[in-house]
Amino acid sequence: xxxxxxxxxxxxxxxxxxxxxxxxxxxxxxxxxxxYRQYSRKGPELLMYTYSSGNKEDGRFTAQVDKSSKYISLxxxxxxxxxxATYLCAMSEWMGGGATNKLIFGTGTLLAVQP
Amino acid sequence: xTAVSQTPKYLVTQMGNDKSIKCEQNLxxxxxxxxxxxxxxxLKIMFSYNNKELIINETVPNRFSPKSPDKAHLxxxxxxxxxxxxxxYFCASSQGxxxxxxxxxxxxxxxx
Numbered sequence: 001x002x003x004x005x006x007x008x009x010x011x012x013x014x015x016x017x018x019x020x021x022x023x024x025x026x027x028x029x030x031x032x033x034x035x036y037r038q039y040s041r042k043g044p045e046l047l048m049y050t051y052s053s054g055n056k057e058d059g060r061f062t063a064q065v066d067k068s069s070k071y072i073s074l075x076x077x078x079x080x081x082x083x084x085a086t087y088l089c090a091m092s093e094w095m096g097g098g099a100t101n102k103l104i105f106g107t108g109t110l111l112a113v114q115p
Numbered sequence: 116x117t118a119v120s121q122t123p124k125y126l127v128t129q130m131g132n133d134k135s136i137k138c139e140q141n142l143x144x145x146x147x148x149x150x151x152x153x154x155x156x157x158l159k160i161m162f163s164y165n166n167k168e169l170i171i172n173e174t175v176p177n178r179f180s181p182k183s184p185d186k187a188h189l190x191x192x193x194x195x196x197x198x199x200x201x202x203x204y205f206c207a208s209s210q211g212x213x214x215x216x217x218x219x220x221x222x223x224x225x226x227x
Binding site: 008034036038041042043044045046049086088102103105107108110 | 119155156157158159160163171205207215216217218219220221223
């Protein structure tokens, strides 16, 4: 079993729809949770960053973390064709001292928003 | 004003060759990373350097050798290329070892 599981999709929705993207994980030591967006033939770019459990909102994007269920979600409201991309969840453990932030990625969900 | 840049963008080569990929960041970050993304989009860390010192060295064949001449540069040299090395290689950087990572545009390596 992979440390981080993500439905690969593809997910196709009409413009204006609410999109829900999810990841589950098995390592209870994960403390930092991120969502990256990757357009075709480009590098991943950070979309949302949350620490521990709870919700975080940024414009049309909301990230949720439920550590008790080991489940994270990204919601996109009023989805636009420009949101069409692969969405990667990523997470890491709390590493005190001088340890490095080793990100573990999900396999990505390909989203297509149809105009 | 590119933040993290990589060269070349595309690399097509024959099995058995040796090749290098270069990465530079102008963000003033002190930690840099190499990731490999396979054909199924799975992104996995290979190496991490902090202030030119190797911090993370995942289970990667020793044909792969990273080199960090200074904080702003992290190169990846690959010896005796194999078909399975075909992938997109991403460089990333962060300020501090636990901060957000910023990715470069990737180098698409194809081994024939």
